[in-house]
Amino acid sequence: MSTRAALDTEAYEVVAPSQRTSRRSCKRENDEACRECAVRSVSVCDALEPDDLATLNLLKEKLCFNPKETLFYQDDSALSVYNVTSGSVRLYKLLPDGRRQIVGFMMPGDFIGLSLSERNGYSADAIDTVHACRFNRADFVSFVVAKPNLLRKLHEAATHELTLAQDHMVLLGRRSADEKMASFLVTMRDRLIRLGSSAVTIPLPMTRQDLADYLGLTLETVSRVISRLGRERVLLVVPNGIRILNSARLEELGAS
Amino acid sequence: MSTRAALDTEAYEVVAPSQRTSRRSCKRENDEACRECAVRSVSVCDALEPDDLATLNLLKEKLCFNPKETLFYQDDSALSVYNVTSGSVRLYKLLPDGRRQIVGFMMPGDFIGLSLSERNGYSADAIDTVHACRFNRADFVSFVVAKPNLLRKLHEAATHELTLAQDHMVLLGRRSADEKMASFLVTMRDRLIRLGSSAVTIPLPMTRQDLADYLGLTLETVSRVISRLGRERVLLVVPNGIRILNSARLEELGAS
DNA sequence: TCCGAGGATTGATCTGGATCAAAGCATTCA
């Protein structure tokens, strides 16, 4: 059963998925080949030799999603898998009464659909404008079966995500609001550094509600914590992001 | 860096790992071949043909751990991977100040060390008496590389664990104490049913503190919730376990 | 330039679960 109906009536407004009209502003850009892909080195595709990369290139469909547009819904049949090339995506699960837990933010180079399973375990929406490669799941699975290198890479990616999930459990189950925020910012900074950003300023395209649903807090608490850390000169709130002023203090708070 | 030092001085008393003396009461039982293994059908080994199973059999070492004995510590170099054949294991992460989050309970058929990575992402102790097959990690990795079937199975197991981890995040981040307990019991019951148990009574070999550290609560809250559900005739506390009396009510509370 | 909508912030108050404290209950060992 899809959670689409629930979504439409709940607090989380989204844009309907898979409708050509809603993606009109973003044209297809299939001219860009996998071999020239900017995020290849940080994504699972890096496991492939030039020949196989060329084959993969034929399977891909480059798409663009507008802010708030939904890629797919939890429990729907999983027709596709995705590789994010730019922008940020929120992955989340909803309880029947509308409570939401964001289980991850996906960024350039991240692969969505590692489980290769029949149904989506969560919903996914674009936070800002998102570019992604889409693959038909069945085609992709067939391709993977013949490419042990790629399967190994997918397995590595899956176990890496599992490690992140376990860290997230510690955060949700055992940390205070301040620690949650600090830990999130430190993790985000390190992730951006790995993506090649200078990361003095951390861009936060998501709303306070998104942060709250990621950290297991309310949006008011997130706002208060950020304000307090601002007052303490640990960070500085800038438009669409946060600048870290006192990295040592933040790391101390977020220490794992 | 190992968290062993922290453990020794903290509230969670454990038995030192890898000392032959502490395992003296459990003799080696390498006579039991993989092909006759009771949990094979529910474990990753099921991916192997008879020939390969015989090879794996030579790699395995059947071990027994006493209650509270530690299999390995978080952050230590990962020398082995394990397949649990009987008993229960807690996997947990510790914060520097001793706060603990249990990230999973492993039961017969479960594989520990799916990530095949260099270091342990968590610590693991036996809860009750545990029997497990141990494999040298390097040997196991070499074996896997030549067996795509097994790699596929490991990947499936990893993504299944990821799904469980995501459900656990929802539980930790967005559910009340009652819902956490109910959801845990329902999940445990279904897991036992899949293992072939009747599961009218759910054995709980772990302590209230373990449950608390799994659910992101305190042991007092766990005790109070169980007492309340007992008073409401939803369940009955029995020695070393819980009997579900009102399954419908429990499922309603634990609904996802 | 003003207006409206969608965030974000801040304040006042409430409460679920934590914390502190004291029994209670089995085992095991002397």
Next chain:
DNA sequence: TGAATGCTTTGATCCAGATCAATCCTCGGA
């Protein structure tokens, strides 16, 4: 048989974060 040890339960109180309720930006469109 008693007493020590290691859970578990129950009670009293406290507090971090939730909830309820105004404002307060900020930015895009008229």
